[in-house]
Amino acid sequence: MRAAIFRGGDLVVDTLPEPKPADGQVVVKTLACGICGSDLHAFHHAPKMVDAAKRSGSSFVMDVKRDIVFGHEFCAEIVDHGPNTQKTHKVGTRVCSVPVAITLAGEKANIHPLGYSNDMPGGFAENMVLNEMMLIEVPNGLSTEHAALTEPMAVGWHAVQKARLTKEDVPLVIGCGPVGLAVIAALKIAGVGPIIAADFSPARRKLAETMGADIIIDPAEHSPYTRWAEEATPEGYDPTSVISILGMGPKMRPAVIFECVGVPGIIQQMLEGAPREARIVVVGVCMEQDRFEPFFAINKELNLQFVLGYTPDEFALTLRHIAEGDIEVAPLVTGKVGVEGVKQAFSDLANPEAHAKILVEPWR
Template identity: 60%
Template sequence: MRAAIFRNGKIVVDTLPEPKPRAGQVLVKSLACGICGSDLHARQHAHRMVEMTKHFPGRKPMDLSRDVVFGHEFCCEILDYGANTARKLKPGTKVCSLPALLTPEGPQGIGYSNDNIGAYAERMLLSVPLLLEVPNGLKAEHAALTEPLAVGVHAVARANIGGNEVPLVIGCGPVGLAVIAALRIKGVHPIVASDYSPARRALAERMGADIVVDPARTEAFAAWAERAAMSALEKAARPSLRAMLPALRPALIFECFGIPGLLQQLFEGAPRDARIVVVGVCMETDRSEPMLAILKELSVQYVLGYTANEFAHSLRLIAEGEVDAASLVTATVGIDGVAQAFADLANPGAHTKIIVEPWR
């Protein structure tokens, strides 16, 4: 079968042996797979991923001298089952799954593994217990957005929102847009979002942002402060010592870029008592001044992934039209176009989500 393979630091097209399902597994055809920002980072910083994996006993790091097939945001079609496996869904059924295989040694990731092929290949293996049937005739390229939406849903859930916060979303790529959608669904307003790209700012509005900011023209925290002003009753209810501080509602900041230096910028610009939720995955060593966070009593929450329930909930949100998945897809490519798609995604103004269709 054909696949787009991460080999010697580059994305190349080659053939691989056909995977064979074991007991509890299903062979699937990859219908659609989103190119994740983590895939772009992984190609550039794969050695850092390997180094970090060594801090987690039981996780098997990638061997960068061997082939890796990325692809963990996918929708697939069932082809066949392994021996002694209950056939709970018919061949031809469209499915999504958490990007993991259940093995006797424990769960193993799909997409950043030498052994478990990701969805940039024509076919791959999934674990039957993790399968979710795609409902409502949902298109495969839209169902494939379940995974990135679940990241945003999880980030908002982990933020422990009380109801009085005014959120600020920094970065309106796929993850930031997922956070905005999750905030809107939760009923948190006003939502302030910041991004340099006009196209992504437009998508932020479509996903539910109330205020969008071009940081090249307007400082994000200044725009946030305008919308976070307390009412007269809120001002009057403050303790006397708090009355000396700016009369602003609590700040809830979602960092969705994942680039070095941004956390320090947030420490500098955030108001006192702000909560920062780090959703973007920075794979490089970063530097920040803890004293700033200490003096302002900032809270920093790092988040990763999602739960199985959040993943299933995200699929339902897309299928029921609660999230406009179609607006996020800006291009589709076959296996031969993956390398160029990686290059194209370096320009955030041109694309938001490129979907790989390996069958093309």
């Protein structure tokens, strides 16, 4: 089968052996697979990712000296059932799955993160193997390309769940790339608002509005934190009055700020800009060392929450939200390529004005 392969620090197109299913697994044809920011990180910083994962206690054991087929945002079609499967989904069924494959070695379970495994190909290959018990059938009527966005949208849904929102919260989303857009979509479903979103890119700001943001900020022109304060300040609130100091008068609405950029310096900017007792949810994945001054967070009694991924239930619920039209993902798909176009797509995604999400269709 053909695949776009991460090999020797580069992306090449080559032929690989067809994957063989283990007990309880099915063989699937990859219909569409999104290129994730994590794929771009892995391409540029693979050794650093592996080192940081090991030092943090993760089981992330990708060997960068061996072939890796990226791709974990996929929709696929069942083409064959492996041994000891229940055949709960017939051949030809379109499915999504949490991008993890599990094999058994005696009583020990080996977990393979699809897209970052040396032993099992991800979605930039024509075929993959998935665990039957983890398959979720794509609802009738939902397009393949929209179903493929379940995984990135689930990241935003998980982040919003971790924020422990109340109806009084005023959310602020910093960064409107795919992660920030997923957070905005989840906030819209949660019914909190107004949703304030900030990004330097005009194209991303337009997408943020499409996904449900109520107030769009260009940080080059206005401080998103000042704009947040304007929305969260009740009539009659005076922070210098004795009544406010004693907590007896009108109160500022609570702040929940989502960091969806993932570059050094953003957390420090948030600590400086956030109001007292704000909850900061870090969703962006920063692959560099970062520095911030804890005193800002201490002085303001800020809550800093880091998040990663999603639960299987959140993944399944996200697919249902997309299928029912609660999350409109169509505007996010800005390009499609075959395996030969993956390397160029990685470069093209560096321009936020050109692309939001590029889908790989390995069968092309």
